[in-house]
Amino acid sequence: xxxxIEKYLAKLRQQHLADGERTLFxxxxxxxHSNQPCDAEVRALSAVFDRMNISSFLIAEPREPYRTIxxxxxxxxxxxxxxxxxxxxxxSITPMDCETRTFFHDIPVLERFTVDNVVMALSRRKSVVVGxxxxxxxxxxxxxxxxxxxSSTCFSTFVAYFYDSLKYFEACRVREVExxxxxxxVFDRVCAxxxxxxPGEMPCLAGGIPKDEDEVVRRLVxxxxxLVQAHLVDSYFGNISYIxxxxxxxxxxxxxxxxxxTCIDRVPLDGTSSVGITASSELSAHTSIYxxxxxxxxxxxxxxxxxxxxxxxxxxxxQRLDCFKSCPEKRSxxxxxxxxxxxxxxxxxxxxxxxxxMRDGHGVIVHGHGxxxxxxxxxxxPFDRLVEIEERCRKAYFEKIAGLRRPAGQ
Amino acid sequence: MLRVDLSNxxxxxxxxxxxxxxxxxxxxxxxxxxxxxxxxxxxxxxxMPLIISTGPxxxxxxxxxxxxxxxxxxxxxxxxxxxxxxxxxxxxLKKAGFDTLEITGxxxxxxxxxxxxxxxxxxxxxxxxxxxxxxxxxxxxxxGSWAAVGRSGEKGVRFASIVVDGHYAAGRGGLxxxxxxxxxxxxxxxxxxTVAVARPQELQVACEDIMRLLRASPAIFGEFGLSEFGTxxxxxxxxxxxxxxxxxFRKTFFDGASRYSGYAMKGAxxxxxxxxxxCPILCKKVGRGGAAMxxxxxxxxxxxxxxxxxxxxxxxxxxxxxDYGLDTISAASTIACHAEIEGLRLSPQSLxxxxxxxxxxxxxxxEALGExxxxxxxxxxxxxxxxxxxxxxxxxxxxxxxxxxALAYATSNRGGCHLRAYPISHExxxxxxxxxxxxxxxxxxxxxxxxxxxxxxxxxxxxxxAFFGAGLEEFAKALTAVTGDVHDIQxxxxxxxxxxxxxxxxxxxxxxxxDQDDLPARFFDEPGSSSVMTRVxxxxxxxxxxxxxxxxxxxxxxxxxxxxxx
Numbered sequence: 001x002x003x004x005i006e007k008y009l010a011k012l013r014q015q016h017l018a019d020g021e022r023t024l025f026x027x028x029x030x031x032x033h034s035n036q037p038c039d040a041e042v043r044a045l046s047a048v049f050d051r052m053n054i055s056s057f058l059i060a061e062p063r064e065p066y067r068t069i070x071x072x073x074x075x076x077x078x079x080x081x082x083x084x085x086x087x088x089x090x091x092s093i094t095p096m097d098c099e100t101r102t103f104f105h106d107i108p109v110l111e112r113f114t115v116d117n118v119v120m121a122l123s124r125r126k127s128v129v130v131g132x133x134x135x136x137x138x139x140x141x142x143x144x145x146x147x148x149x150x151s152s153t154c155f156s157t158f159v160a161y162f163y164d165s166l167k168y169f170e171a172c173r174v175r176e177v178e179x180x181x182x183x184x185x186v187f188d189r190v191c192a193x194x195x196x197x198x199p200g201e202m203p204c205l206a207g208g209i210p211k212d213e214d215e216v217v218r219r220l221v222x223x224x225x226x227l228v229q230a231h232l233v234d235s236y237f238g239n240i241s242y243i244x245x246x247x248x249x250x251x252x253x254x255x256x257x258x259x260x261x262t263c264i265d266r267v268p269l270d271g272t273s274s275v276g277i278t279a280s281s282e283l284s285a286h287t288s289i290y291x292x293x294x295x296x297x298x299x300x301x302x303x304x305x306x307x308x309x310x311x312x313x314x315x316x317x318x319q320r321l322d323c324f325k326s327c328p329e330k331r332s333x334x335x336x337x338x339x340x341x342x343x344x345x346x347x348x349x350x351x352x353x354x355x356x357x358m359r360d361g362h363g364v365i366v367h368g369h370g371x372x373x374x375x376x377x378x379x380x381x382p383f384d385r386l387v388e389i390e391e392r393c394r395k396a397y398f399e400k401i402a403g404l405r406r407p408a409g410q
Numbered sequence: 411m412l413r414v415d416l417s418n419x420x421x422x423x424x425x426x427x428x429x430x431x432x433x434x435x436x437x438x439x440x441x442x443x444x445x446x447x448x449x450x451x452x453x454x455x456x457x458m459p460l461i462i463s464t465g466p467x468x469x470x471x472x473x474x475x476x477x478x479x480x481x482x483x484x485x486x487x488x489x490x491x492x493x494x495x496x497x498x499x500x501x502x503l504k505k506a507g508f509d510t511l512e513i514t515g516x517x518x519x520x521x522x523x524x525x526x527x528x529x530x531x532x533x534x535x536x537x538x539x540x541x542x543x544x545x546x547x548x549x550x551x552x553x554g555s556w557a558a559v560g561r562s563g564e565k566g567v568r569f570a571s572i573v574v575d576g577h578y579a580a581g582r583g584g585l586x587x588x589x590x591x592x593x594x595x596x597x598x599x600x601x602x603x604t605v606a607v608a609r610p611q612e613l614q615v616a617c618e619d620i621m622r623l624l625r626a627s628p629a630i631f632g633e634f635g636l637s638e639f640g641t642x643x644x645x646x647x648x649x650x651x652x653x654x655x656x657x658x659f660r661k662t663f664f665d666g667a668s669r670y671s672g673y674a675m676k677g678a679x680x681x682x683x684x685x686x687x688x689c690p691i692l693c694k695k696v697g698r699g700g701a702a703m704x705x706x707x708x709x710x711x712x713x714x715x716x717x718x719x720x721x722x723x724x725x726x727x728x729x730x731x732x733d734y735g736l737d738t739i740s741a742a743s744t745i746a747c748h749a750e751i752e753g754l755r756l757s758p759q760s761l762x763x764x765x766x767x768x769x770x771x772x773x774x775x776x777e778a779l780g781e782x783x784x785x786x787x788x789x790x791x792x793x794x795x796x797x798x799x800x801x802x803x804x805x806x807x808x809x810x811x812x813x814x815x816a817l818a819y820a821t822s823n824r825g826g827c828h829l830r831a832y833p834i835s836h837e838x839x840x841x842x843x844x845x846x847x848x849x850x851x852x853x854x855x856x857x858x859x860x861x862x863x864x865x866x867x868x869x870x871x872x873x874x875x876a877f878f879g880a881g882l883e884e885f886a887k888a889l890t891a892v893t894g895d896v897h898d899i900q901x902x903x904x905x906x907x908x909x910x911x912x913x914x915x916x917x918x919x920x921x922x923x924x925d926q927d928d929l930p931a932r933f934f935d936e937p938g939s940s941s942v943m944t945r946v947x948x949x950x951x952x953x954x955x956x957x958x959x960x961x962x963x964x965x966x967x968x969x970x971x972x973x974x975x976x
Contacts, residue, residue, distance in 0.1 A: 001852060029855045030960035053859045053903040055852060088896070102622050105883075123898035124883065141836050141856050144843045253628050254840045263844075267634075274634035274643040274672050275650050278840055281628045345632065346625035 001033040008147040009035055016063055016197040017154050023060035027143050051119045056139040058146035065193035066154045067133055069161040072186060074109045074132040080168035090121055095160035097307055098369035099152050102343055127153045148236045155234055162308050169404040199231045205379050216244045220264055223379040224257035232301035232386055233257055239280035243296045248287055250279045281344050285351040292355035295374040299382040302370035303390035305397050310338045310365045324367045334392040338365045363389050412508045412530055416592050417456055417515030421530040426509055436465035437871035438492040439909040441481035445490055449916045453485045454591045462511040465871030469504040469605030472888045473620050474873035476501040476688035484583035486568045486782050487801040487825045490916045491583035494868050496686035497575035502555040506601025517593040526600040535595035542733040543573040546596055554600035560735030563590035565771045567780040569740035577694055577702040581737045608894030616887035620880040627879030629839050630691055636875055639672030640695040641706035646671050652944045653811025656714040658746040659797045662808045662938030662946055666719025670709045678721055691875060704728035710806035711742030716761055723758035727765055734769035743803035747783040751790050800825030800926045810938040810946050812837040814853040817957050820927045823913040831860035841878050850953050854960035862906030914973040924971030
C-alpha cells in the first residue's frame, strides 16, 4: 500500500495537480498507511474508514491554477458559476464535459470539512470540493481510483471555469455592461497561472513503419507517454492504437497512457478472437476510423481548450439539452470538425460520428469530450495534429475573450 | 408475500414485514433472513423452506433488475445457499402481486403451483412428473413464466438445478433437489400488475445515468463484450491469461479453447441475442432452432477441464444439463474429478453418456457421481482431487492466475463460487480499475467490500454484469427513486455487510467456518501452465493465510474466523 501511495503522490506532482505537503493520502487493507505522520489530524481523518467501505482516501489542495478555479467556482457571490442543490441539501457544481456527465454526474461542494459531511457527500459521489480549496475523494479497489477522481475533478472544474467565464463575458457584451472587475482580475490571474502547468519541450516520436510487433508496442508506449507529457490527456483517460499485420494494437480500458508497457491488447481485425474485451471502450471507433480512412495510427486525447471550445455553440437560441449526443448543425472550429457522440457503441455513440469526419483533416473534436487524430505511417503526424488542434483552440478561446472584453466599437 | 405449505396444501398471503425490507432490501437478503432457525434443519426436512424473492427494483424500468433469488439450504454444501436467476420469473412474480414466495412442506404427489394475479393454487403435476424441463416447457406453453425441475431434481442429484423459462437456471448448490424432495414439479406465474414508483422523474435520470455507463463499458457493450458474444466472450481472454482450468485443474492452458470460443459459437450456430426481462444487455445467446448456447463456465469446464475441444459435444452437454436440470459447473467438474481419479481421458461420447448416467442416476457410478465431486472423491479415498471449496465445485477461473479470486473462493459463504466477490472484474476485466492479479496486497479489503456489494446486488435484485459499467452510486439513486426512501452507496453496503454476516452466522451454526475457508492443496503445491511472458507459480500458502487473516480482521471477526453475534 505504501508503494501505491508513493506512486500516486508522484503522479500528482508530475502532472502539476498537487504537491505533497498539502496532500493527505490514506490507504488501508488490514492496517492504515499514510503519507503523513500519524498525528491527531490523520487519526481523525482515518475515521472515514470506519464510516465508509473504501480502501483509500485522498484529500489535497490542488496547485494553481486549479486552486483558484475551485475557489471561484464555489464562491456564493459568483452567479456566473451556477450551482444546484440536491435532495440532501448539499450543493453541487455540474461541469458539462463528458467525464463529468458520464462518471461524476456532479461534484458536491461543502463549506467546511467535517468527517460527517465528507462521508455524507462521498457516499453519493466520487469526489467533493471542501472549503473551496480542497478536493476529497476515495478508492474502493485501489488508491488509483482516488488519484483518477482527483485528476478528473481538476480537469472538469478547469473546463467548467473557462467555459462559464466565456459565457459570462459573452453575456456582459450582449447586455453592454462591464464584466465585474474583481472577477475579471481573478480571471487574469488564473490565465497567467496557466504557464505553471504548461508542458515543457514537446517530445520527438520515432518515425517510419514499425518492423515488427515489439516495435509496434514500443511506439505505442512512447506515444502514450508523449500525450501525457504534452498535457494532451490526463494519464488515465484517452486511448491510442496502431494497425499492424491484420490487428489493431490498442491501449486497454482504464490504462494509464504513460504506463502502457503491459496494457496493450492485440485485437485481430477479422474478429476471430474476443481478447479485445479488455480493450479501450473506443475500440470500435478506432477500427471504424481505420476502415473509413485507411490510416494506421490513432491518438485520442482530452486537451482542455479543445474540449472547452467544442462546447461553445454560437446558437444562443438553441434549446437542445442533448447536443453532446446529437446535433443537427455541422460545426467546426478553425476548420476542425466538431461532432457529437457519447462514449461506446450505443446508438448515439461517437463510433458513428467520428470516422466519417476523419476523412479529410485527420482530426476531429468530439463535443465536450476530446480530440481524435490519425496518421498514415506513424504517431508523428497524429501527435503533431493533436498539438496543433489544441493550440488553435487555445488561441481561438483567448482571441474570443479578448474580443468580448474590448470596449464595444473597438 | 405468498406462503405455500405443500404438506397441508395451504396457501397464505401475508404482508412482507417492513423490517425485512428495511434491513435486507429483498431478494437474497430477505430470503436468507426468512430462513431463520430453519437453516439448521436438514435440506430435505419438510419444514425446510425454499424461498424465491424479488428485489425492490424488479418490475420497474431500472436496467437489469428483473431477477429473483432462490434460497434454501444446499444439499451439496450444507451452507445457506442462494442463486440469482434471470428470465422473466422475478418480474412476473412481482406483477402477480408478490415480492416473495416461500414454499415449505412435502406434497404427497407431484404438484404444480400456479400463481396468477394475487391468487395461488396447487394442481396435480400429472404426466409432467418424470419429464425433463424441455418437455415441461412445451406442456406449460401459455402458462406464463415458469420454473421447474427435471429428472435430476426429482431424483435428488445433489447439484440439481431449477430451470426457469427454458434457458435460465437457479444453477448451483442443488436447490433443484430441494424443490424435488418437496415433490414440487413446477411453478407457473401470470401477472399484469404494475409496480409503484415513488419518484418517476428521478428514476428516469438514474436509468439514463446507468445506461450511459453500460454503453461506455467494453465488457458489456464493446465489440467483444457480453452483449455481442455472451459470457463465452471470456473464453479467449481467460485462455490468453493462462488461467483456464484444464484436466481437473492440473494445467491452466488448453490448446483447443478457440474451438469453443464466443466467436466459434457465433459462427457455428448463428447465434442471436436473448435475455432477461428488463435487461438491455441480452447476454444470453440462442442458436439456430432455439438451442441455448453454453455460458463461459459451461464451455470451459466441459471443454478444457475435461480436455474436450469439440464444440458440438459441449453444446450437447449443456443441453443435457438444461434438460435434466443440472448445474453445469458441478457436473463437468465432478466428471473431471472422476477422470483423474480413474486415470481416464473421456471421449466425447463417453463424457455425454456419463453425464446422462449422473443426471438420471441410472447407474451405480452415476449415483455416486450425483453426490458431487467431494463426496465422490472422499468415497474413493482422495478427497484432495475434488476441486471444490465447502463442497461446491470451482468455476472456470484458476485461482493461481488471480489471487483475489483465490481468496474470494475461500471466503465465499456458499463455497467455490466466483460471483460472491467476482475479483475477475478488476484482476482481469480492469473494472473499475485494474489490480495486479499475482498479489494478495490490498485484496482482503477489496474482497470484503465486493462481497458486501454483491449481497446488495443480489438483494436489489439486479444483474452483476451491470456493475462492469455502473455502480452502487447510480443504483442507489434508482432505489431512492423507486422507494422514496433515501439510499446511498454506504447505506447499501452496510445492508450488504449485514446480509453477509448473517449468512456466515448461519453457516457457523451448521459447523462451517474457518477450516472450510480454504482451497484444495493442489493450488499451493503445483504450478499452472507458464509461458515465456506469464509465469503461473503455485500460490504461496503463507501469503494466502496472511490475506485470509487480514480478511477476518477487516470483517471484525475473531482470529478463528468467527463472526460473533454481530
